[in-house]
Amino acid sequence: MMMKSTQEEAVRFDQQDILSKYRNEFYLIPNQIYLDGNSLGLCSIRAEKTFLETFESWKRDQIDGWSSGEYPWFYLAEMLGAKMAPLVGAKKEEVIATGTTTVNLHQLIATFYHPEGKRTKIIANDLDFPSDIYAIKSQLQLHGLDPEEHFLSVKSRQGRYIDEEDIIACMQDDVTLMILPTVLYRSGQLLDIERLTREAHQRGILIGLDACHSVGAVPHHFHQWGVDFAVWCSYKYLNSGPGSVAAIYVHEKHFGTVPGLAGWFGSDKERQFDMSHVFEPSRQAGAYQLSAPSILNAAPLIGSLSMFEEIGMGSIREKSLSLTRYMMLLIEEELQGWGFVIGNPTEDHRRGGHISLEHEEATRICKALKEANVIPDFRAPNVIRLAPIALYTSYQDVWEAVQRLKSIMVEGKHKVYSHERGVIA
Numbered sequence: 001m002m003m004k005s006t007q008e009e010a011v012r013f014d015q016q017d018i019l020s021k022y023r024n025e026f027y028l029i030p031n032q033i034y035l036d037g038n039s040l041g042l043c044s045i046r047a048e049k050t051f052l053e054t055f056e057s058w059k060r061d062q063i064d065g066w067s068s069g070e071y072p073w074f075y076l077a078e079m080l081g082a083k084m085a086p087l088v089g090a091k092k093e094e095v096i097a098t099g100t101t102t103v104n105l106h107q108l109i110a111t112f113y114h115p116e117g118k119r120t121k122i123i124a125n126d127l128d129f130p131s132d133i134y135a136i137k138s139q140l141q142l143h144g145l146d147p148e149e150h151f152l153s154v155k156s157r158q159g160r161y162i163d164e165e166d167i168i169a170c171m172q173d174d175v176t177l178m179i180l181p182t183v184l185y186r187s188g189q190l191l192d193i194e195r196l197t198r199e200a201h202q203r204g205i206l207i208g209l210d211a212c213h214s215v216g217a218v219p220h221h222f223h224q225w226g227v228d229f230a231v232w233c234s235y236k237y238l239n240s241g242p243g244s245v246a247a248i249y250v251h252e253k254h255f256g257t258v259p260g261l262a263g264w265f266g267s268d269k270e271r272q273f274d275m276s277h278v279f280e281p282s283r284q285a286g287a288y289q290l291s292a293p294s295i296l297n298a299a300p301l302i303g304s305l306s307m308f309e310e311i312g313m314g315s316i317r318e319k320s321l322s323l324t325r326y327m328m329l330l331i332e333e334e335l336q337g338w339g340f341v342i343g344n345p346t347e348d349h350r351r352g353g354h355i356s357l358e359h360e361e362a363t364r365i366c367k368a369l370k371e372a373n374v375i376p377d378f379r380a381p382n383v384i385r386l387a388p389i390a391l392y393t394s395y396q397d398v399w400e401a402v403q404r405l406k407s408i409m410v411e412g413k414h415k416v417y418s419h420e421r422g423v424i425a
């Protein structure tokens with residue numbers, strides 16, 4: 001008979017973990033197990049430090065903060081772009097820290113969607129994050145096109161995953177653009193972006209990505225794969241604070257493409273203060289900025305990214321996969337017979353950074369987990385998302401979380417809660 005996992009083993013895994021020391025850099029709450037870093041990453045001492053330093057520099061440097069000090073604000077978006085570039089496998093000038101995810105997506109659709117003749121359609125998918133769908137449909141409407149006719153949503157076969165074959169089958173000659181997630185936010189499926197990019201380009205279709213659920217957890221090679229453009233946020237796996245600055249990647253082959261939405265911060269930086277009424281956009285990803293960057297909003301990212309710079313995405317991905325693999329093993333060992341289904345891909349190369357645990361009582365179980373000081377999140381209709389984070393979740397946390405979940409089921413503690421979900425679920 002196979003030996004079941006033991007707590008001693010979890011202790012040993014933590015002792016062997018080369019990233020374990022980073023845990024001390026985060027604001028964790030004693031006895032709490034935080035598994036919601038794929039929704040809001042935790043605050044670190046480094047993020048706090050660069051935030052406070054930037055705040056001080058506003059007091060001290062006043063207007064000169066734009067051009068002097070440790071991180072001159074005028075160049076901060078480019079500097080943060082360069083620091084994020086290795087996370088997605090881009091050249092430094094292909095990434096800019098700016099705006100917010102949905103606004104950035106609007107910008108890039110406005111820039112790269114050019115319906116012509118019968119090539120008018122945009123591909124998305126049935127399991128997409130809703131904001132992306134809203135953005136795509138409203139962009140179609142701005143072109144005077146009916147979304148019913150020009151929006152193609154790839155169906156899921158079983159409600160969890162999107163089959164790459166089904167996406168490719170949709171790539172007909174009436175399609176011009178495709179917007180896809182790297183990792184699906186509910187099931188955690190990681191799409192084969194390299195293959196999809198190749199297939200799209202063979203058919204003259206552009207590919208844009210929403211990488212909110214992968215950047216900081218999964219390494220990418222956007223430049224090498226030839227991905228046309230991408231957006232992501234920094235408040236999930238990048239631990240930069242609620243609503244913090246997002247990012248844009250545009251492949252260098254598109255440099256010089258005139259922004260669909262123009263704003264003065266998209267100007268060539270040498271010319272911006274000429275204050276000309278003729279827009280001269282930057283020849284890099286910076287062209288797709290609109291406004292003065294939200295400096296206080298971007299400041300935590302400076303400190304947070306320094307950890308990613310130190311460690312590199314290879315080790316982060318390795319630990320992330322090891323944590324989710326371990327969690328799946330414990331779920332199988334401890335929760336058999338309690339009605340749970342693992343709804344994320346179990347193969348490493350198809351899995352993002354979180355576990356998607358399905359249960360028909362998911363809403364109530366999430367409430368009981370919170371009461372037991374385990375922080376999950378709930379996604380309708382039946383998913384408990386559990387994200388062990390490479391930088392701050394220990395193997396003992398994973399062990400303990402599954403034990404607490406088991407005791408909820410054994411004791412029926414979830415049954416006292418209603419089925420209603422909270423406003424923010």
Ligand SMILES: *Cc1c(COP(=O)(O)O)cnc(C)c1O
Pocket residue numbers: 100101102103129131132181185210212213233246
């Ligand atoms: C979190 C998330 C967003 C968030 O969009 P905002 O504009 O930052 O609110 C968008 N897309 C996906 C896939 C996400 O996971």
